[in-house]
Amino acid sequence: MDSIVHQPVSSETLVDVVEGRLREDVINGVWEPGARLAVEDLRQRYATGATPIREALSRLYAEGLVAMVHNRGFRVPLMSLEDLLDISRTRAAIEMAAVQHAVEFGDGRWEDAMHSAFSILERRAQQTFSGDTERLAYHDAHHAFHAALLSGCRVPRLMALQARLELQHSRYYRRLPFGIVTGPARLLEHRRLFDLALARNAPAAGAAVAEHVMLTANYVQAKNFKDLTGTEI
Incomplete structure (x- = not known):
């Protein structure tokens, strides 16, 4: 042996x-x-x-x-509404451009990746709503869907910026009450992104993802959070 x-x-x-x-x-x-x-x-x-x-x-x-x-x-970096808005606005601009490139250049493998990632996201979301899976499993599926959506982009430096901003944004996103993050309306939003991308509607897909990226900041701003240090958003 x-x-x-x-x-x-x-x-x-x-x-x-x-x-x-x-x-x-x-x-x-x-x-x-x-x-x-x-x-x-x-x-x-x-x-x-x-x-x-x-x-x-x-x-x-x-x-x-x-x-x-x-x-x-x-x-650990401090958290504030001003920082969240800065991250979100920059990420929205970067991700809008990245999605438009992905829609323009994405091939059959990109479409297959989108179908697979959305199917998993849909299943994880339903399991989360029913309490059958942990929050982290949803976050992983959510990240994988956005990665699949952008995987057709052929601009490496743009993707490097997007990845860095997404990590910084995740610190805020993951502190939101889970019902706010994963409600059925959010799943419909991802269905809309999915449909627009596969329809090859680059302007609409780009605008939709930029709007989606701003949701966390808009929610925090609406709740009038000024200092997020050491607080549950």
Whole structure:
């Protein structure tokens, strides 16, 4: 019987793993806005050394998901209506252009990806409404649908900007009361995006996705939230 040789995990792979876990924790609100991200605490949480932690923090700082205070280390960025509006308006403009490119250039594989992603989103939403699945499963399906929608875009730099803004936006989106986020009306919105994209109506699909991106900011603004630090939106 052949023996199995276990290869050691490279430092690059380890950093990638820590980065992914830390990113999800920041987005999902494990720490309150403004909380200090001490290397020693993170070492204990992720059971790894200080070097991968520092590298992961530096990467997330570049993504805008971690803040750095001079001589005081890393912290979770503060949250505010002004920041949310800035992120949302910029993302809406970027995503409008990306969707229009996707509709123009998307091929049969793009259409297949759209059909598959929307089917999963629809199923996850129904399961969430009935209490049969966790909130995170819906968020994963929601992200996958938007990724499929944009997958036909052939402008890499545009997509890199979109990905960064979506991560920053997710910090706010995931703090909303779940009924606001996943109500049946939201599923109809995604059906509308799906139909407009497959109909190859680039202007309407672009306008619809920009409107969709602004929903979180519009909701927070309507509720007159001024300081989101440490609060449940």
